[in-house]
Amino acid sequence: xxxxxxxxxxxxxxxxxxxxxxxxxxxxxxxxxxxxxxxxxxxxxxxxxxxxxxxxxxxxxxxxxxxxxxxxxxxxxxxxxxxxxxxxxxxxxxxxxxxxxxxxxxxxxxx
Amino acid sequence: xxxxxxxxxxxxxxxxxxxxxxxxxxxxxxxxxxxxxxxxxxxxxxxxxxxxxxxxxxxxxxxxxxxxxxxxxxxxxxxxxxxxxxxxxxxxxxxxxxxxxxxxxxxxxxxxxx
Numbered sequence: 001x002x003x004x005x006x007x008x009x010x011x012x013x014x015x016x017x018x019x020x021x022x023x024x025x026x027x028x029x030x031x032x033x034x035x036x037x038x039x040x041x042x043x044x045x046x047x048x049x050x051x052x053x054x055x056x057x058x059x060x061x062x063x064x065x066x067x068x069x070x071x072x073x074x075x076x077x078x079x080x081x082x083x084x085x086x087x088x089x090x091x092x093x094x095x096x097x098x099x100x101x102x103x104x105x106x107x108x109x110x111x
Numbered sequence: 112x113x114x115x116x117x118x119x120x121x122x123x124x125x126x127x128x129x130x131x132x133x134x135x136x137x138x139x140x141x142x143x144x145x146x147x148x149x150x151x152x153x154x155x156x157x158x159x160x161x162x163x164x165x166x167x168x169x170x171x172x173x174x175x176x177x178x179x180x181x182x183x184x185x186x187x188x189x190x191x192x193x194x195x196x197x198x199x200x201x202x203x204x205x206x207x208x209x210x211x212x213x214x215x216x217x218x219x220x221x222x223x224x225x
Contacts, residue, residue: 043115
């Protein structure tokens, strides 16, 4: 079983839609969960960062972690064309904190 | 806002040659990382570096690779005798001390081996 699984999409939504992105993982040692956004020819840009289970909200973005199900989600409300990018989930165990990544989901928000 | 900077943005090299990829981490960060992303594949961890030594490395990071922090600001990745399969995006990341601190990434160096 792969450590982190993420549907690569592509996902296409109209402007203003609510977008739901998610990842599953197999390693119960993961404690830190991140969502990065990556535009073409750019590096990953940190969007959301959570520790252990629970929800975290920042503006239009909400991250959820369900450790019992080994499932994490990112919700984008009122999506904008500028949200069009690849969204990568990443996670790590405690200690050294090397990140294990999903494949990324390509999102297009259409005006 | 402070950022991680990487140079060059694109490096083209003949197979068998050595390359050095350079990174300037965020100034108060103490943990440094290199990752790579082959086109169409996941981002992969290569190595982490703290207190002037490697703290962890992946199976990919074999004797062909080395890292160095030659001064107080730069962090480099050297690849000796490059192979075609080394062609990828290479990302540098850094983070502050503290178990709860996230990693911040540069825009990467696109390495093309001919």
